Amino acid sequence: MSNEMGTGKAMDWSRGVVLRAGEKSLGLYQPSPETTGYWQGVDRHELLLKECRDCAALHHPRRIVCSECQSTNLAWKRASGEGVVYTFSEVHRTAGAFGVSVPYVVGIVRLAEGVHLFSRIIPTATRKVAIDVPVSVDFRVLEEGYLLPVFVVREN
Amino acid sequence: MHKLANSCAIVGMGRTICKKGDPDKKSPLQLIAEAAAIAMKEAGIKRSQVGALFTARTPRAYMTLQFNQSLLNELKLAPMFSSEITAHGAGALGAIELAVSLLDSGLIDYALCATGEASPLWIEMVEGSANWEADLQFEAPYGPTTPSIYALFAQRYMHEYGIPPEQMAKVAVENRLWALDHPHAAMRKKGPITVDDVLSSKMIASPLRLLDCAPWFPGGIASAAVITRADVARSTCEKPTYIAGFGQSSLHEWIGERMGLTGIEPAMHAPNLLRTGASVAAKQAYQMAGVSPKDVDIAETSAPFTFANLLMLEEFGFCGVGEGGSFVASGGVDYNGGLPFNTTGGYLSFGQSGQGLYLLKEVVDQIHGRAEGRPVPNVKLGLVHGHGGPLACHSVMLVSGEPVQ
């Protein structure tokens, strides 16, 4: 489903999965105007970051204001999708929909561009997740039914 | 020494507890109002004397807007200042820190700071759910749990400094011994544990095993403190507890985005997870009081996982950066002969009750020789730490029985 920002229609990147209020606050869980472009990119299997048009600093996709120069002139920039594992944890006990996948690995990836992203990290048959291991972006539908960027361990 | 050092003192504290299974189940408002009433009685003050009412984060089991106003109504106060001070679990001590600044200015004569949690009595605590501290858009859809978020710090900590799991486990063993002496500790009746027990307990989120993780305190705890200027305290209170120094530092709880922070302490030169606001807050506190870590006789931290205790010992300056593991391994916080550390049993064995001032009360009680658990002799200066978010917001306070020199 595509984003329809600007048309007045709400975007639904949840693919029909009901967004829950309460435990997961509805307002934050859905894309907000500053992040819809990121999720449009995910739809196209592209990983996007925010780039400051004034000082060229690259930022997390949430950024509204450049922390380097306070510019609000930020635009989307496609990332290489390559990075290394900064840290990780193999989750053995979990709640909700994620139970079917234990153990699975969450972690923080340091992208080649220097920006860090929280993500799912997926080992291969021959290479486990470890700190500093190289990873590449992929796009998968995870347990709650959302298409998300994840990172797969590189063999070489 | 900063002018705020010794400027104010705690002249009354109250603490109430309701455990799971107690016949009269109490709401957070009941527990907090009762703790506040005890603190006011101990301080010998009237409602009309309360110039500031500060509550910390709204109890999760009492989600109302402006919880401070609920308490104000219950106690029938009409203070100059009424507010919630929210910096996750650091807000409780932070409330007292702001009160000191107000008291010292002379705008008010007494401040009442009260906080509490009773979630396990009222809420189905979803196992592992991290939805209170993960970014619901960029983190939660990947399935993080609260232990796994802390585990990301632990994994990096072990990697950067070569900390073996045995050194992490040791702090759980020592904390447990203190808990065995404390009448309210969650693990009081569970007996001592060994390093092997920790290392063979089931994996929760690597590298953290079950006994690396704090249990929830099985019930609710509320605590309250009345603070006034030192000159008032000296003339009205037999045993005031002086606020020697304090500091506070807050980062954001979403750790993916925290890695976008640099150019400011504690991430001056590069983004990282291993230097936290605790080091910033501790340094401020020591500087204010004009003391150093070696002057501290007792320390209480709000670290809810084994490794975090090691890291906090570094952040408080009890050992060098990366030396938390070797410090603990060599007896630095041993129940017998080490720095008295987490003397209620700590989060790991007393249990975690969200935010609170009950660790402050433990230090105050130890200073005045009325500890509920094992007494620590000759406590002149104590350090208490409150933190919340995954190692995001930190307050450190130094308190003493006599003004620090």
Ligand SMILES: [Zn+2]
């Ligand atoms: Zn910029």
